[in-house]
Amino acid sequence: MRHLIVLLALTLAVSFACGAEEEAASAQSSDEGTRIAIEVGSHGYTPASVTAEAGKPLTMVFERTTDEGCGDVLVIPSQDIRRDLPLNEEVAVTFTPTEAGELRFTCGMDMYDGAIVVQ
Numbered sequence: 001m002r003h004l005i006v007l008l009a010l011t012l013a014v015s016f017a018c019g020a021e022e023e024a025a026s027a028q029s030s031d032e033g034t035r036i037a038i039e040v041g042s043h044g045y046t047p048a049s050v051t052a053e054a055g056k057p058l059t060m061v062f063e064r065t066t067d068e069g070c071g072d073v074l075v076i077p078s079q080d081i082r083r084d085l086p087l088n089e090e091v092a093v094t095f096t097p098t099e100a101g102e103l104r105f106t107c108g109m110d111m112y113d114g115a116i117v118v119q
Helices: 002-026
Strands: 027-030 033-041 044-046 049-052 058-064 073-076 081-084 090-095 101-107 113-118
Touching (some): 044 113, 081 090
Antiparallel strands (some): 027 033, 058 090
16 A cells, blocks of 8 residues: 555656646746747647747747648748748747737738737
8 A cells, every 4th residue: 555655646746747847848938038839729829829028039839730720831920930830840930029019920821810929
């Protein structure tokens, strides 16, 4: 019985640690900028809104997880960025926002909508 309790406690500790690492990986910030993972699913972007600092590099890593919907192209109009998003591949988009405000990102058909809130 004691071994079972120890095994259960160890399993919970490892699960908690892995979950914390995944959370940290989805939005990491440092002096070199911010890196954010964004999933492109059948209903749009997750997360649909991200925060960045003016004057610091921002890297958004998009991964399209389904063929459903129109998420096969990413557009950030104000930055003149357009990228194809192959299925199940990470595509990193890096740029440095220069001033506070909100930057919009969309799919190629302008149906999925996301925002970068620059502070």
